[in-house]
Amino acid sequence: MPNHFRLLGALAAGALLAAPAGARPLAPAPTLRYTLAMPAPQTHYFEVGVALSGFAQDYTDVKLPVWAPGSYLVREYAKNVEGFRATGASGQALAVEKIDKNTWRVRHPKQADFKVAYRVYAFELSVRTSFVDADHGYLNGSSIFVYPALNKGLASTLTVQPAPGWAQVSTALRPAPGGAKFTYQAASYDELADSPIEIGNQKVLQFTANGTVHQVAMYGTYQVDENRLLADMQKICEGAQAVVGQNPLDHYLFIVHNLERGGGGLEHLYSTTLEVNRATYTTEAGYKAFLRLAAHEYFHLWNVKRIRPVALGPFDYDKENYTHMLWVSEGMTEYFANLINKRTGYYDQQGYLDHLASTIGTVENTPGNKVQSASEASFDAWIKYYRPNENSPNTGISYYDKGETIGLVLDLMIVNATQGQKHLDDVFRLLYDTYYKKLGRGFTDQEYQDAVATVAGRRFDDFFKQSVYDTKTVDYATAFGYAGLGFSSAPANPNGSVGATFSNRTGRLLVTGTERDGAAWTDGLNVNDEVLLINGAAPGEESVKALQGGAVGAPLKLQVRRDGLPRELTLTYRADPDRRFTIQPLPNPTAAQQKVLAKWLGK
Numbered sequence: 001m002p003n004h005f006r007l008l009g010a011l012a013a014g015a016l017l018a019a020p021a022g023a024r025p026l027a028p029a030p031t032l033r034y035t036l037a038m039p040a041p042q043t044h045y046f047e048v049g050v051a052l053s054g055f056a057q058d059y060t061d062v063k064l065p066v067w068a069p070g071s072y073l074v075r076e077y078a079k080n081v082e083g084f085r086a087t088g089a090s091g092q093a094l095a096v097e098k099i100d101k102n103t104w105r106v107r108h109p110k111q112a113d114f115k116v117a118y119r120v121y122a123f124e125l126s127v128r129t130s131f132v133d134a135d136h137g138y139l140n141g142s143s144i145f146v147y148p149a150l151n152k153g154l155a156s157t158l159t160v161q162p163a164p165g166w167a168q169v170s171t172a173l174r175p176a177p178g179g180a181k182f183t184y185q186a187a188s189y190d191e192l193a194d195s196p197i198e199i200g201n202q203k204v205l206q207f208t209a210n211g212t213v214h215q216v217a218m219y220g221t222y223q224v225d226e227n228r229l230l231a232d233m234q235k236i237c238e239g240a241q242a243v244v245g246q247n248p249l250d251h252y253l254f255i256v257h258n259l260e261r262g263g264g265g266l267e268h269l270y271s272t273t274l275e276v277n278r279a280t281y282t283t284e285a286g287y288k289a290f291l292r293l294a295a296h297e298y299f300h301l302w303n304v305k306r307i308r309p310v311a312l313g314p315f316d317y318d319k320e321n322y323t324h325m326l327w328v329s330e331g332m333t334e335y336f337a338n339l340i341n342k343r344t345g346y347y348d349q350q351g352y353l354d355h356l357a358s359t360i361g362t363v364e365n366t367p368g369n370k371v372q373s374a375s376e377a378s379f380d381a382w383i384k385y386y387r388p389n390e391n392s393p394n395t396g397i398s399y400y401d402k403g404e405t406i407g408l409v410l411d412l413m414i415v416n417a418t419q420g421q422k423h424l425d426d427v428f429r430l431l432y433d434t435y436y437k438k439l440g441r442g443f444t445d446q447e448y449q450d451a452v453a454t455v456a457g458r459r460f461d462d463f464f465k466q467s468v469y470d471t472k473t474v475d476y477a478t479a480f481g482y483a484g485l486g487f488s489s490a491p492a493n494p495n496g497s498v499g500a501t502f503s504n505r506t507g508r509l510l511v512t513g514t515e516r517d518g519a520a521w522t523d524g525l526n527v528n529d530e531v532l533l534i535n536g537a538a539p540g541e542e543s544v545k546a547l548q549g550g551a552v553g554a555p556l557k558l559q560v561r562r563d564g565l566p567r568e569l570t571l572t573y574r575a576d577p578d579r580r581f582t583i584q585p586l587p588n589p590t591a592a593q594q595k596v597l598a599k600w601l602g603k
């Protein structure tokens, strides 16, 4: 094995050896080889080995990330690591000191070969964590593989040893030269961390889109017309590529977990993982929801993986990476996911307008929309969006939903400003060419606004300042008017409201949420209060109707249990502030309006 290390090192250093005559002889470049085993998958452990060679110092710090890019929460992956040890070239134990929560300092002779090995407990099946059981293994590299702290850019190889009886490994990592079974190469730690791996007996489907082979690794049982699914995924992928107009791929992998529950998706450089309810394909609505999820994650291969805010790469795996622009990275990805589905025919025009009206309702009926701006929601994702509590709707707004509404209004403003010549797609094209291809970096907040101005031929500084970096309500009516569409709203509920949500899932009727400035909020009902009596009656089919609404100004008497003691409360029904929004074509649109509409909803 050491010889093999030196050979790899010499190859890697080949370019350096061609340095000008007179240069000092160079030490072999460091090399890194990972192995991943799961000999007892039913115990939920991955066993990781890392062979390191050519590290010049007499110690090497190795680290495990605290988060996974794309999922903005510090998850402390090192909490699942155990049995960390290091050995030298002849098998002798090396000193290991843990110097902080996710860093191990390994002392070793300079330039010597050494290995580290550890186990990772993996029993959290989500798109952003790792899992192994008797049926399959799934991992995100950031939660499993350590990296040398000073050599994040170092290339590596990985050999996967599947559990007995498992025949498939699905990953976007490329096979390593030499053809060794289940052996892959990564150009850097970023690529290793950004290439999830599915191991087991998954069914692997395939289609070609944009001239590129796309694999679909399906874990779990499911029922779907596979030919229809693959044809539709191809259309979605081609629709997504048409936005930016350039294909950065030579291969792509969808890993799909078909489970009892659905859990969303996570984007990667050449792949994505989708977690869906295994029955999702059996209804038309569920099937289309799958296509929208696929479109969202696939569009990320441009927006966020390549077209990105400066803070989102290269990543600092040690701590939060802050950006004000998740409303671009996530919200506009959601905007395009739906628009792509419109363009490919999965929504008709009114169906798409109804979807947008519903999203606007979600945003405008959330009290937190008046408290937290889209930029603040982005910046605080780490401590708010990813750590919700009962008060979240009162204090914050989703940068997905808000970003989709910003994308829609900005798109209409651009199409209108250019008399139907340009649209939001052109902003993404400009960002791709300028920042990804030419400059090889992300863009700042100001550079994003400048790109919009370049495409639109005018600046929207007030819009960004007031409705993105502050909480001013977006002028939807004017924006839809550009396209000859009427925007209106009406009270969602003519009755007075309690302004609270309830659940009886535990067999007890509990308050689960109170809405800012509603009756419950104002009159002192608390989350977790147990409702014992409603206007003097025990909770039952008739009496609970009073919780769903009543005449504005009328009293509602409740007896609740709080902290183990009964308490009497009188609430006064308040007008329900929620509104239902409608977007409809106006009669007799002008030629200019028709032009805007055609550009906005056309190809």
Ligand SMILES: [Zn+2]
Pocket: 267, 296, 297, 300, 329, 330, 333
């Ligand atoms: Zn996303």
